[in-house]
Amino acid sequence: MALLKTVNLGQKYGERYVLKDVNLEVDRGDVFALIGPTGAGKTTLIRLLDLLETPASGRIYIDGVDVTCSGGYRLAIRRRMALVQQKPVVFDMSVYENVACGLRWRHEKSEAIRQKVEAALELVAMADYKSRNARTLSGGETQRVAIARALVTQPEVLFLDEPTANLDPVSVSKIEEVLAHIIGQQKTTIVMATHDMSQGQRLAGRIGVLIDGEILQLDSPSEIFTSPKSREVAQFVGVDNILAGVVVAKDNGLVTTEVSGYRLQSISDFGLGEEVYVLIRPEDITLTLSKDIGSARNTFLGRITKMTPLGPLVRIEVDCGFPLLALITKRSAQELGLTVGGEVYANFKTTAIRTIKRWR
Amino acid sequence: MTELWEGLTRAIQLIISFDPEVMEIAGRSLAISATSCSLAALISLPLGGLIHFSHFPGKRLLISIIQTLFSVPTVLIGLLVFVLFSRAGPIGGLNLMFTPAVMVIGQVILIIPLMLGLILSALRGVDKGVAETAISLGASRLQAGILTLREARYAVLTAVIMGFGRAVSEVGLALMVGGNIKGFTRTLTTAISLETSKGDIELALALGITLLFIALIVNVALNRFQQR
Ligand SMILES: Nc1ncnc2c1ncn2[C@@H]1O[C@H](COP(=O)(O)OP(=O)(O)OP(=O)(O)O)[C@@H](O)[C@H]1O
Numbered sequence A: 001m002a003l004l005k006t007v008n009l010g011q012k013y014g015e016r017y018v019l020k021d022v023n024l025e026v027d028r029g030d031v032f033a034l035i036g037p038t039g040a041g042k043t044t045l046i047r048l049l050d051l052l053e054t055p056a057s058g059r060i061y062i063d064g065v066d067v068t069c070s071g072g073y074r075l076a077i078r079r080r081m082a083l084v085q086q087k088p089v090v091f092d093m094s095v096y097e098n099v100a101c102g103l104r105w106r107h108e109k110s111e112a113i114r115q116k117v118e119a120a121l122e123l124v125a126m127a128d129y130k131s132r133n134a135r136t137l138s139g140g141e142t143q144r145v146a147i148a149r150a151l152v153t154q155p156e157v158l159f160l161d162e163p164t165a166n167l168d169p170v171s172v173s174k175i176e177e178v179l180a181h182i183i184g185q186q187k188t189t190i191v192m193a194t195h196d197m198s199q200g201q202r203l204a205g206r207i208g209v210l211i212d213g214e215i216l217q218l219d220s221p222s223e224i225f226t227s228p229k230s231r232e233v234a235q236f237v238g239v240d241n242i243l244a245g246v247v248v249a250k251d252n253g254l255v256t257t258e259v260s261g262y263r264l265q266s267i268s269d270f271g272l273g274e275e276v277y278v279l280i281r282p283e284d285i286t287l288t289l290s291k292d293i294g295s296a297r298n299t300f301l302g303r304i305t306k307m308t309p310l311g312p313l314v315r316i317e318v319d320c321g322f323p324l325l326a327l328i329t330k331r332s333a334q335e336l337g338l339t340v341g342g343e344v345y346a347n348f349k350t351t352a353i354r355t356i357k358r359w360r
Numbered sequence B: 001m002t003e004l005w006e007g008l009t010r011a012i013q014l015i016i017s018f019d020p021e022v023m024e025i026a027g028r029s030l031a032i033s034a035t036s037c038s039l040a041a042l043i044s045l046p047l048g049g050l051i052h053f054s055h056f057p058g059k060r061l062l063i064s065i066i067q068t069l070f071s072v073p074t075v076l077i078g079l080l081v082f083v084l085f086s087r088a089g090p091i092g093g094l095n096l097m098f099t100p101a102v103m104v105i106g107q108v109i110l111i112i113p114l115m116l117g118l119i120l121s122a123l124r125g126v127d128k129g130v131a132e133t134a135i136s137l138g139a140s141r142l143q144a145g146i147l148t149l150r151e152a153r154y155a156v157l158t159a160v161i162m163g164f165g166r167a168v169s170e171v172g173l174a175l176m177v178g179g180n181i182k183g184f185t186r187t188l189t190t191a192i193s194l195e196t197s198k199g200d201i202e203l204a205l206a207l208g209i210t211l212l213f214i215a216l217i218v219n220v221a222l223n224r225f226q227q228r
């Protein structure tokens, strides 16, 4: 039986629905990530699951028990869960006392509290800070205290709402290390929200893509990443090239799809005449100045229409008769001497293309 | 002018020599006001938490009424208590008129609005996330409420001290229902007013300085606590 289950769960603020018909199942020991753009309703869903809000519609089951509105049981059920909020609020007391709070509220013995708090602080590498007032901590340190404070109660379900949002990369990797440890060692059931697609991929076993209050796809990270089932999901997971086409030839798994009069080859088993979308991740496209490239069967000459720097990378839009977006390193862009208006060959392998059925 | 100067020096002598009369009156003032202040705090703290955390129609109106009562005249409360506790009054049978007990009751009524109002605004100053975080970490509503009061502890303490200040410095109520009976209900403020009218300016000044001194000690202690 699923540890956590929702049936047609919905929430509205005023007249506006911010969550619609959410159907989820999370098994014991699962690590489930909710990904979605800002404002999609991730926090709202987590707050509903943690019984901090009551839903406008639908039901929530924990261990098969309907807990949607069960007044008196809510405290007992809430005590089996813990939440690390998107913007954690620490209490105006020492780090140690902050972490001890949950245990004190559960009336644990002081010796047990001491041991558990120290272990939790050790786990998040905050043991040296235990006497500091928690209000004086930095963002990353606060986040780690919030995680320790949630973990110390040994929750059956741990909710993490954007555990690494607004942190620098070093703090992010520290926190992800802690989370990976919890996932590996303690087998805690985790439901986390993130708008960092790659974080979901690194940590979660299953991902739900929440866009505009609706779960659009529930799958393993690799499925979500490679086979988005809708344009919205595809865009969100970073498949920037979504080309509508029709299968025009087929030869032993090698399929030729016509896109705006151009022929793209890919590996899939769609039949002749089927309407499909061809998905190409921008980082799978290489740009060259000559046509000669070994294994890439798809090579198109195009003109650069736009170049946008993205840290060490450059996003390059190329018009090959159909638009393509490529992501290459700044260094190779310089070596190739790419400029807006210049001509370039866009190459991608048959295996880099994902062909999926057209949604609408 | 010389009168004031002489009064001041004698007043200081009276205080330094721990004059029994001054000490006795100061002690009683302190005891009565500290009792009223504790009782009022005992009522205002839970009541403040309850009002703050519950939602009901008329909550804003209630808060406005409480704030209006900050400045209720002490003689008005004195009148109310007098009517209630005098021989002919509804609870006159308790025979509490002109006792320290009835003074405490009057002061509690007098300072509850002030304390309650300041506690409410102290609670409003606490980030809403505190109670919610506590709930999400397994606190009951009561535990979350206590934590919120704890977060507001400095402002809450200020509220209690303000209540004490109002109790210890008021004179109208103490005079009306206490009666300024020597050795029984005479407090610093009622004694000051009596001695002044009798012309014993030195004693009145000594008592006044003692009152200020008490206020000073309380404030120093409060600042100490807030700086920690
Ligand atoms: N208490 C509230 N009253 C009114 N609207 C709200 C309330 N809480 C959230 N919303 C709205 O509901 C929508 C979903 O918000 P939510 O916080 O769940 O999004 P999110 O997916 O967590 O976004 P983010 O990634 O930015 O954290 C938003 O449009 C938000 O403005």
Ligand SMILES: [Mg+2]
Pocket: A042, A043, A044, A086, A161, A162
């Ligand atoms: Mg959010």
